[in-house]
Amino acid sequence: MEMPRKLTIANLPTNIEHLKRLSSELGNVDIYLKRDDQTGTEVSGNKIRKLEFAIAEAIDNGYDTLITCGAVQSNHARATAAAAAKIGLKCHLILRGSNEDVFEGNYFLDGLFGASIDIVGSDDFNNIDELLKNKQAELESKGRKGYILPIGASNGIGGFGYFHAMNEILEQEKALGIHFDAIVTTVGSAGTFAGLLYANTFTKNDAVVYGINISADREYFADETKKIIAEMNEYTGENISLSYDEIPIIDGYAGRGYGLSTKEEIDFIKYIASLEGVALDPVYTGKAFYGLYNEIKKGNLSNHKNILFIHTGGIFGWKAEQRDIIKNF
Numbered sequence: 001m002e003m004p005r006k007l008t009i010a011n012l013p014t015n016i017e018h019l020k021r022l023s024s025e026l027g028n029v030d031i032y033l034k035r036d037d038q039t040g041t042e043v044s045g046n047k048i049r050k051l052e053f054a055i056a057e058a059i060d061n062g063y064d065t066l067i068t069c070g071a072v073q074s075n076h077a078r079a080t081a082a083a084a085a086k087i088g089l090k091c092h093l094i095l096r097g098s099n100e101d102v103f104e105g106n107y108f109l110d111g112l113f114g115a116s117i118d119i120v121g122s123d124d125f126n127n128i129d130e131l132l133k134n135k136q137a138e139l140e141s142k143g144r145k146g147y148i149l150p151i152g153a154s155n156g157i158g159g160f161g162y163f164h165a166m167n168e169i170l171e172q173e174k175a176l177g178i179h180f181d182a183i184v185t186t187v188g189s190a191g192t193f194a195g196l197l198y199a200n201t202f203t204k205n206d207a208v209v210y211g212i213n214i215s216a217d218r219e220y221f222a223d224e225t226k227k228i229i230a231e232m233n234e235y236t237g238e239n240i241s242l243s244y245d246e247i248p249i250i251d252g253y254a255g256r257g258y259g260l261s262t263k264e265e266i267d268f269i270k271y272i273a274s275l276e277g278v279a280l281d282p283v284y285t286g287k288a289f290y291g292l293y294n295e296i297k298k299g300n301l302s303n304h305k306n307i308l309f310i311h312t313g314g315i316f317g318w319k320a321e322q323r324d325i326i327k328n329f
């Protein structure tokens with residue numbers, strides 16, 4: 001099978017670290033982290049892996065502008081703005097937010113990297129597909145060519161970012177002399193999970209790839225995962241198709257919903273940070289890793305010995321509100 005072409009922007013392969021103290025506290029399990037938060041400084045996180053494939057497709061088809069969308073503190077939007085600047089493309093972002101959003105974190109970096117930005121309210125954002133197409137048409141009328149990336153770059157082409165990551169993991173397993181029998185990732189728009197699952201199935205690797213959703217529910221994301229897998233088949237010519245039961249999404253850790261934290265989640269992030277020197281983020285990895293930790297404690301993953309969690313990044317997503325929570329420890 002031939003993979004689509006990719007650019008080389010991220011620092012790959014990312015390291016795999018053993019979390020020694022956490023593992024010995026949990027007992028009978030070894031937890032490892034794949035540091036996809038260290039794919040780069042400006043492009044930090046998982047999105048750049050997907051963008052390496054998506055932007056290559058854009059360039060190969062003569063596009064000059066990347067158009068994408070997300071929440072106002074979207075890591076994906078920031079990584080797209082940074083990647084566009086790195087390779088000399090223009091970038092336009094449509095972000096869900098309001099005039100009250102503070103110009104900080106990812107939102108600030110979007111501006112720093114020179115992206116043009118439209119902030120739209122939640123109601124308008126419900127028609128995001130139309131907004132993206134309108135922008136594309138507007139650019140076209142000015143003689144430019146806008147390439148639309150969906151939220152999170154979670155589509156067929158983006159999924160190859162995590163096919164590539166799976167190949168990396170299989171190589172690292174050999175070098176480290178470890179076999180990961182479970183690989184766990186956050187599910188935010190399902191591209192990372194779908195890519196890993198696709199590669200795991202294609203390579204006949206016997207690990208279980210789990211996703212832990214941080215918003216919506218299992219059913220919604222199982223459908224999204226199926227869609228992305230079907231789109232990946234269009235590139236590979238394969239016919240991979242998974243049933244609902246073959247899509248292991250662990251539900252129950254979305255907490256208060258997207259971008260909102262509970263005290264337990266923040267306490268857990270603080271615990272991991274001081275125990276292992278690893279900073280999780282409140283929107284994605286903090287929730288999912290908290291979910292993994294709880295599932296292990298409940299004995300639901302006791303059939304796994306070596307568990308690899310993908311640290312998908314999010315360091316710029318800390319917001320004033322959450323910094324306040326931390327201050328009160």
Ligand SMILES: *Cc1c(COP(=O)(O)O)cnc(C)c1O
Binds near residue numbers: 045154190193284315
């Ligand atoms: C986007 C994101 C995720 C979720 O990845 P998806 O491929 O969208 O499911 C996880 N962690 C961080 C930090 C992210 O920015």
